[in-house]
Amino acid sequence: xxxxxxxxxxxxxxxxxxxxxxxxxxxxxxxxxxxxxxxxxxxxxxxxxxxxxxxxxxxxxxxxxxxxxxxxxxxxxxxxxxxxxxxxxxxxxxxxxxxxxxxxxxxxxxxxxxxxxxxxxxxxxxxxxxxxxxxxxxxxxxxxxxxxxxxxxxxxxxxxxxxxxxxxxxxxxxxxxxxxxxxxxxxxxxx
Amino acid sequence: xxxxxxxxxxxxxxxxxxxxxxxxxxxxxxxxxxxxxxxxxxxxxxxxxxxxxxxxxxxxxxxxxxxxxxxxxxxxxxxxxxxxxxxxxxxxxxxxxxxxxxxxxxxxxxxxxxxxxxxxxxxxxxxxxxxxxxxxxxxxxxxxxxxxxxxxxxxxxxxxxxxxxxxxxxxxxxxxxxxxxxxxxxxxxxxxxxxxxxxxxxxxxxxxxxxxxxxxxxxxxxxxxxxxxxxxxxxxxxxxxxxxxxxxxxxxxxxxxxxxxxxxxxxxxxxxxxxxxxxxxxxxxxxxxxxxxxxxxxxxxxxxxxxxxxxxxxxxxxxxxxxxxxxxxxxxxxxxxxxxxxxxxxxxxxxxxxxxxxxxxxxxxxxxxxxxxxxxxxxxxxxxxxxxxxxxxxxxxxxxxxxxxxxxxxxxxxxxxxxxxxxxxxxxxxxxxxxxxxxxxxxxxxxxxxxxxxxxxxxxxxxxxxxxxxxxxxxxxxxxxxxxxxxxxxxxxxxxxxxxxxxxxxxxxxxxxxxxxxxxxxxxxxxxxxxxxxxxxxxxxxxxxxxxxxxxxxxxxxxxxxxxxxxx
Numbered sequence: 001x002x003x004x005x006x007x008x009x010x011x012x013x014x015x016x017x018x019x020x021x022x023x024x025x026x027x028x029x030x031x032x033x034x035x036x037x038x039x040x041x042x043x044x045x046x047x048x049x050x051x052x053x054x055x056x057x058x059x060x061x062x063x064x065x066x067x068x069x070x071x072x073x074x075x076x077x078x079x080x081x082x083x084x085x086x087x088x089x090x091x092x093x094x095x096x097x098x099x100x101x102x103x104x105x106x107x108x109x110x111x112x113x114x115x116x117x118x119x120x121x122x123x124x125x126x127x128x129x130x131x132x133x134x135x136x137x138x139x140x141x142x143x144x145x146x147x148x149x150x151x152x153x154x155x156x157x158x159x160x161x162x163x164x165x166x167x168x169x170x171x172x173x174x175x176x177x178x179x180x181x182x183x184x185x186x187x188x189x190x191x
Numbered sequence: 192x193x194x195x196x197x198x199x200x201x202x203x204x205x206x207x208x209x210x211x212x213x214x215x216x217x218x219x220x221x222x223x224x225x226x227x228x229x230x231x232x233x234x235x236x237x238x239x240x241x242x243x244x245x246x247x248x249x250x251x252x253x254x255x256x257x258x259x260x261x262x263x264x265x266x267x268x269x270x271x272x273x274x275x276x277x278x279x280x281x282x283x284x285x286x287x288x289x290x291x292x293x294x295x296x297x298x299x300x301x302x303x304x305x306x307x308x309x310x311x312x313x314x315x316x317x318x319x320x321x322x323x324x325x326x327x328x329x330x331x332x333x334x335x336x337x338x339x340x341x342x343x344x345x346x347x348x349x350x351x352x353x354x355x356x357x358x359x360x361x362x363x364x365x366x367x368x369x370x371x372x373x374x375x376x377x378x379x380x381x382x383x384x385x386x387x388x389x390x391x392x393x394x395x396x397x398x399x400x401x402x403x404x405x406x407x408x409x410x411x412x413x414x415x416x417x418x419x420x421x422x423x424x425x426x427x428x429x430x431x432x433x434x435x436x437x438x439x440x441x442x443x444x445x446x447x448x449x450x451x452x453x454x455x456x457x458x459x460x461x462x463x464x465x466x467x468x469x470x471x472x473x474x475x476x477x478x479x480x481x482x483x484x485x486x487x488x489x490x491x492x493x494x495x496x497x498x499x500x501x502x503x504x505x506x507x508x509x510x511x512x513x514x515x516x517x518x519x520x521x522x523x524x525x526x527x528x529x530x531x532x533x534x535x536x537x538x539x540x541x542x543x544x545x546x547x548x549x550x551x552x553x554x555x556x557x558x559x560x561x562x563x564x565x566x567x568x569x570x571x572x573x574x575x576x577x578x579x580x581x582x583x584x585x586x587x588x589x590x591x592x593x594x595x596x597x598x599x600x601x602x603x604x605x606x607x608x609x610x611x612x613x614x615x616x617x618x619x620x621x622x623x624x625x626x627x628x629x630x631x632x633x634x635x636x637x638x639x640x641x642x643x644x645x646x647x648x649x650x651x652x653x654x655x656x657x658x659x660x661x662x663x664x665x666x667x668x669x670x671x672x673x674x675x676x677x678x679x680x681x682x683x684x685x686x687x688x689x690x691x692x693x694x695x696x697x698x699x700x701x702x703x704x705x706x707x708x709x710x711x712x713x714x715x716x717x718x719x720x721x722x723x724x725x726x727x728x729x730x731x732x733x734x735x736x737x738x739x740x741x742x743x744x745x746x747x748x749x750x751x752x753x754x755x756x757x758x759x
Contacts, residue, residue, distance in 0.1 A: 044275045070596040087270070130597065137596055153591045160587035160604075161266045169601070170608045171544035172583055175265050178418040181549050183379025189386060189538065 052089040054099060058122075059106050060085055065122045066109065067155045069129050071165070079155055082164035088154050105147035112144065216482035221247040222754075224470050224485040226456045226500065229309025230736050231491030231723035233434030233442075234743035239489075240447040242751045247483060249454040249472055251492075252306025254435060255280060260425035266585050282312055282425060289455075289636055291495070291643040299645040300687035301495060305455070305475070308435030309493060310690065311736070312425050315552060316404045316432070317577065318358045318737040320349050324367045324562060324573075325731040332571040335523070335622045336699045338728040339709035342369060348741035356432035356740070357410035359550070361400025367573075368399065368558040375407045377554065381547045383581040383612050384555045386536045390671035391557060395564065396663070398555045404432040404737070405550040413437070420548025451483070457640040459488055459504040459513050459719065466718045467513065473638035480638075487718040487750070487759055491743065494524075494692035494725040495628060499643040501696060501721070502630045514713040520706050521629055523622035523694040524645070525730035528574075528653050529684045531615045532664045533589060534673030539610035547582030547609075557616075559732055561659065570655035574618035575732045576664070581613045592677045612673055616660045619732045620653050622694050647686055657683055691735050693727035711746035718759045722746050 052060045067079035067088070079085075092098045109132070113121040117128050124132065136148035159165040166172045225235045228250040236246045261279040264272060269279075284303040293299050304310045326338040346369070352358075353373040361377045364370030377400035380388070388398045405422070406415045416430040429436040442448040453475035460482065462468040469484035490497045501520050504513035512520055557576035561568060580586055589611065590604040626648065630641040661680065668675050699705025702714035711726050713719045722743035724735050753759045 044272055044277060046271050047274045050274065071601050072598055074598060074601060090270070133596060137594070152596060156587060156590045156604075160590065161270075161585070163265075163267045166266055166585060166587075170583070170587075170605055172585065172608075173544075174546050174548040174583065174585070175263060175419050175421050176546070176548075177263075178546065178548075181378050181416075181418040182545075183549075183554075184382035184385055185545060186382050186538075186542070189382045 049083065049086060052086060054089050054092045054102070055085070058120075059103075060089070061122050062106050062109065062120070063088060063151075065129065066133075066151060067159075069126075069133055070152050070155045071159050076169040077164040079159050082159055082162040084155055084158045084162070087158035087162075088151075091154060091158070101147065101150065105144075105151070108144060108147065214480045214482060216484070219484065220468075221245065221483065221485040223247070223487045223489060223750075224249065224483060225489045225491060226470065227251075227309065227490070227492035227497070227723065228307050228439060228450070229304070229434050229491065229493060229723070230311050230314075230739045231493070231743045232489070233308065233311070233438035233491075234740050235489045235491055235720075235722055235747045236448055237438035237442045238744050238747040239751060240442040240445045243447070244751060244754065245447045246442070246449070247485065248439070248448060248450045249456050249470060249483070250305075250307055250450055250452055251455045251475060251496075252304070253452040254307040255282065255312055255425065257425065257427050257429060257436075260427050262421045262424045262427040263419060264424070279424070282306065289642070290634075291645055292633060293645050293647075297646060297648055298685060298687075299647050300685040301645065301692075302687075302690045303493060303496065307439060307450075307452075308433045311433040312435070313423055314433075314736060315690075315734060316422065316550075316736075317552070317556070317734040318353075318360075318402045318404045319556070319558075319575075319733040320369045320371070320402075321345070321731055321733060321738050322365075322367050322369050324559070325729065325733070328572060328729055328731075334571055336697070336701065336704050336728060339698050339700045339705075344709070345738070345741050345745060348745045349737065351744060352737060352740045355411070356404050356437055357406045357408075357413065358402055358404045358737070359400075359407045360402035363399040365399070365558055367560075367562070371402075374402065375410065377401065378405075378407055378550050380554050381549060381582040382539055382542075382545070383536055383547075383610070384553065384578060386538060386671055387578060387581065387612055387614070387667065388555055390667050390673075393670040394666050396557060396560050396667070398557045401550075401552070401554050401556045403550060403552065406430050407550070411437075416550050418546075418548055418550065420551045422551035454481070455638060456492065456500055457503060457638060459490070459500065460484075461504070461506045461508060461513060461716075465508050465716065467716055473640070478638055487720075487754070489747070489750070490696075490719065490721040491723045493723050494695055495643050495645065497721060497723055497725050498628045498695040499630055499641075502628070503641055509715075514706055514715040514719060516715055517703050517706060519704060520696050522624045522627045523697055524626040524628060524647050524692060525620045525622045525694040525727075526647070526687055527689040527691050527730060527732060528618040528620060528649060528657055528660075529615065529689055530657070530660070530678075530682055531579075531613060531684075532661070532668065532678050533614065533676040534612045534668040534671065535607045535610040535676070536612055537610070537672055537674070540674075541606040542609050544583045544609045547584065553578035553581060553613075568655075568659060570652045570659070572619040572621060572652070572656070572729075573732055574616050574656060574660050576614055576616040578613055579615050581611060583609050584611065589676050607674075612668065612671065614664045614667065616664060617689065617732045617734075618653065618656045618660055619730050620649055622697070622729060623650065628695055645687075649683070649686065653683075657681065691724065691730065693724045693730045693735060696721045696725040697728045698726050699728060710749040711742060712749070720746050720750055 063085035064080045067084045071079040110120045136144045139145040222245045225248045323342045329337045360374035454472045456472045458471045460469040467488045502512040559573040561573045633641040696706045698707040
């Protein structure tokens, strides 16, 4: 719908609770001009972030570290504080064919870390983690490369749908009420 | 998207419990029954009731409540709401509820909406007039039968539809895309759209302002767009045309429209005189079989479901389905070929991010040009291009194609974010007899009625056209000096996913090769009119809804006049 992505808005993973961050980008002010219409979804009580349902506690810590290396904290949140590992946990619960690749992939990641540095992935310091992941990133067709690519894709899907990723990192400020649409604000492009 | 067998067998089991139920029928004979409530059925009901005709509409669902749409639920709020036990309204019909089947390896991605307004609740809203380039296409290249109408026949109805529903657009008036005196102001362009326009111009292709049924001004009592861009979740204020608010509500106000909700039509009933005399339907939830009677029937249940109803309407007189002695009904299914190719405009990389939602979808359109530039081509018909999701959007799938990870990766994603150019061409598929919907031998649904079997594929003409589409899109991106997002050459979106099904009950002058005359009236059964996309003789590269509305208006004008003359 393609159209049609518009028509068939696919639900992918999105974020749970997030730390408060400052506004980024240029905010268009929301204006209420239609009485009785708030242009927000119906109010809900936001549930507490759930516990991972698939990952074991040690696996979950590894996933937090791994996703944080893919999208680290900078002047905006990284994947860990955006709750990406928990969102991937939900995606795995929704698609059990992912269970085995994740269980095996995380075990292999630790095996590689131990053989290189004598420690599991989460215990490595940042530059060691990067050294472990770099060959996987460069060889996407190797078994570990495939696992890394899968985690990277799911991290992208999850992170850039969170408030941290989409709004605070990228500066998206859409899906809001605007009294007018101004169009391009770069005069040099309007010819 | 073929249906799992387990679901089919469950549907078969339900059938056996139904034999005990008694068929309920109302003795009243209605003036007109309209099947379906989308663009086609809604227009038929609106136009007939305002001319004094009493109409009974059968809708397979019920009215959607706009205040329940998740229009203003931001991407990260979706999961929160699902976690809290909320669900977005079910607008698109679940295939598990009403399956269809496809031959192995020939998937067809069918989207249906059962409920008041049908797909117009969530449609793409692109509103392009067909021209004589479209209507006379078959004469020009000799492929399949000609349309029985020309632009002059439908032009007054396009004018009326534009005025009724509100379509924004520019002042361009082209051989391939006739203009309108009645457009609402077009929305200003996004930065990326200026750059696409400039790049296309550089290689000799003109783009025009988009024509979209979105209200850029208040219109006929409907509020103007508030630029939230979430049209695909349904508009919470009705600022784009939907059949429920724009056609059916006014029709109800005449007092001449009655609607049966959750009425899933199975068959059109035929009297001894060979004319239609009513409709058999099932209550969507109780599964009770019911019958209603009428002097005339208008079919507008959308291409595939209308075709299924017609083919299932077998009788001694019409063993091949009502009005189908020609054996054309179900055949010539035509959709469109599409793909997306993307690039980043160098001028926009690393620039300020704006709210690019606009009216939801592109603000420019690239009309068909391949008949005009003097180049010889090895295929017939043509393609146009839309530019959905250009600029800052919520789809970040391009990030998966960028190499590496870490801070550099995060920066690469961010700086490209405002610079995305999204090219999305649509090409015509030509009608072929073997691309068809059948019901004979199909499994039955939960009401015991055979489901649609859709056998559809594209051929050499489409493959050649898609090569030209790719070449043209790449030429535009190169002219824009864009960094091209890695893509799979030759890839086409799944068949059916344009959600533009046409041709399975086509209009034509020759009753041996078409099912309907030039007024959407069955050649063989004069009191049946088929007014949705199934009536189209060819598909064109354009979005069909505006033309469905215009044809349904024209057909029901003729129908009302024939009723007055006592002919039907």
